[in-house]
Amino acid sequence: MKFLGIDLGSSSIKLSVFDAEKGTEVVAVTVPENEMEIQAPKFGWAEQDPELWWSYVKQGLSGIAQKGINLKEIQAIGIAYQMHGLVVTDEHLNPIRPSIIWCDSRAVEAGREAFDKYGPEKCLQELLGSPGNFTASKLKWVREQEPDVYQKIRHIMLPGDFIAARLTRVPQTSQSGLSEAALWNFPEGRLATELLKSMGLDAELVPEIVPNFGKQATIHPEVAAELGLNNEVSVTYRAGDQPNNAFSLNVLEPGEIATTAGTSAVVYSVSDENVYDKESRINTFLHVNNSEKARRNGVMLCINGSGISYQWLRKLLSAATSEPVSYEFLNQQAASVGPGSEQLLFYPFGNGVERIFQNKKANSGIENLNFNLHKPAHIVRAASEGIVFAMNYGFEVMKDLGVQGNTIKAGKANLFLSPTFREIFVNTTQTNLKLYNTSGAEGAARGAACGFGYYKNMNEAFSNLKVVESLEPESQLIEQYAELYEIWKQGIKIEK
Ligand SMILES: Nc1ncnc2c1ncn2[C@@H]1O[C@H](COP(=O)(O)OP(=O)(O)O)[C@@H](O)[C@H]1O
Ligand SMILES: O=C(CO)[C@@H](O)[C@H](O)COP(=O)(O)O
Structure with a gap:
């Protein structure tokens, strides 16, 4: 059985086809050949066009087919993506403005105001940090600085949610995604509705929340026909690229540490506690294997300029x-x-x-x-x-x-x-x-296999790593x- 992993990075999009019977990656493709640009219309801003991401995903799939893989054999898709970005779409899932990506600095002030207004202690207890410069603050910036755009928004998404929505035409996000958006109430395990309200943001813009693993939505038949994929294929895994990097390395248990140095550099440690840094220099997000029974957080540092x-x-x-x-x-x-x-x-x-x-x-x-x-x-x-x-x-x-x-x-x-x-x-x-x-894309493909139910448990997915x-x-x-x-x-x- 073959599974597809898509890793939407800031520099490129990597796709991997993983053959679960063989336990190996059979094809890997990177698009574009030269790294993607990050647009900076103003100093400190950083934007990318979600339509460009989608066109590269399609190009990547053609590349896979050209390397001899029958796309119809792909059973399920896993998506890893650059975290904390804001994609805003209309009801047809079309972006209304370019994505304000993770390393864009414009929302820092909006985040500081939100932190003070909601209350530092409540932010630390509930969100395990400040709204900072994460997705929620970016949305607040849009509401305040681009009210016409805000009025048109029907769905807010993280970059990987957008790719999943383009495949399935179903807007969804995940719990871990909301944690990286600073919109997750950790102690109560739910959307941080009070924070949204305090920031003047509309909770209805948050799409359906799905678990990281499991059948999230099936590909839309028109999209399947256009891409040459099987009508039955579903998205069965999604995660931010850093939790996914840890997952790809089988870093799932407390005390284990993963690192990477792509566009950004990250050191990511798994914890079973709601640990936080009072100064939010280090951030805590939900790890991919967090569950009601076993708390699993990712505690991480990020260097943007790596x-x-x-x-x-x-x-x-x-x-x-x-x-x-x-x-x-x-x-x-x-x-x-x-x-x-x-x-x-x-x-x-x-x-x-x-x-x-x-x-x-x-x-x-x-x-x-x-x-x-x-x-x-x-x-x-x-x-x-x-x-x-x-x-x-x-x-x-x-x-x-x-x-x-x-x-x-x-x-x-x-x-x-x-x-x-x-x-x-x-x-x-x-x-x-x-x-x-291994790579993040291969990890996302293994994640798709886990979400599809191919393995008895996650460790089995990594038996030949x-x-x-x-x-x-x-x-x-x-x-x-x-x-x-x-x-x-x-x-x-x-x-x-
Ligand atoms: N052969 C290499 N040796 C050292 N660094 C490399 C090499 N190839 C790529 N890189 C570095 O890795 C970066 C891309 O890493 P990647 O993980 O693909 O980024 P992202 O996930 O952000 O798209 C490049 O910008 C470059 O700095
Ligand atoms: O903001 C973070 C992690 O918190 C970044 O790590 C982004 O997720 C971008 O990842 P890369 O494009 O560098 O892989």
Whole structure:
């Protein structure tokens, strides 16, 4: 039996077909070939067009068919998606404006006002954090700044809900989705209706709430015919890309930790408690396997400016070449310079406000540049160090909150494909790193199989997940990176 996983990232959309009998991925496709743009009509804004996402999903499905898969054999679909975005649609499920995505900073003030008005203590107790810059605050911004748009909205959705709605023509969202929107009352396990009211938002805009796993809705026959899919195929799994990354790595139980470094970088730890950071630098969302019987939360740090820094450097280094330079070239450049990049410091905070700094903007850029000494390779290495150091800054807050564990799992993907990045990561965070040969899209396909009822339990879905590489910190490098991290930390400048 074959299952399809769709991973709607900020840089690209990945699709995976997983053959459950064989226990392996049989086809993987990434669209577009070059990374998607994030539009910034104003400084600090970040938007993408949901119609473009949908056109890439369709392109990805054609790519799968071209690789010899009979799309009619797909039994169910799982969707993972960039979190916290706001998609607003009319009654025909057509977007009314571009999506205001996760790293858009415009709603920070709206979130602060909502936090103060609803009451800090109530927010922390009920939402396990502030409405912050999450989906609910983005919707409040639309209501206040674009009242004509707000009036036309019939459904609000997260990015993955939109893709599911395009497939099934049924608007739905999930409990974990609402938690990432800051619209979930954790202690009572329900929609945060009082917060919606306090923010002046209409609860009717929230679509039907479905569990992460299980038959959510069946594909619309017209869509099935257009895409060449089977009429019977259903969406049986959806989750934000970070809980999905953890799920893909079989990180499901308290104390287990996952990481990734795509456009953003995340360290994600599972907890069975309603833990929260009073300053909302670290965020708690529902994990995919949360249930009434067993509480499972994802406690996580997010650095917005992670792989996007590397992506930006790649574009810069490609400006004068006929073909873009490859990421492998960047990795080689990084490896050609020693730890510390000859005192060059890189601050990766150029993708909106950062949660680890309480939704404030911090410095982005390169410091200590010496024109007679530093080459592009130093900048690439410094960027890798700066990204890991930023992750470590958040990881320290997680540890203060009681997150423990010295083994972290990651997919062998994105920045974790760089040996230098991996070395910096293990020695700075002082953790063991286990890399698995899997991806978020493959995880979403396994999720679809779980939701379809193919497996007896979730562990069975991961019985042939394999570690492809294990790394451990080395005492000499630990010392070296600890010193470099302290120097880097001194250079953080947070806007007042
Ligand atoms: N071979 C590679 N080596 C190092 N980094 C890479 C490589 N390929 C991609 N990346 C990094 O990973 C990023 C994309 O990661 P991905 O997980 O696909 O992002 P998203 O899920 O946000 O779309 C790229 O922008 C780049 O920074
Ligand atoms: O905001 C978060 C997590 O809370 C981000 O991790 C987004 O979910 C975007 O993910 P990527 O596109 O970087 O995978």
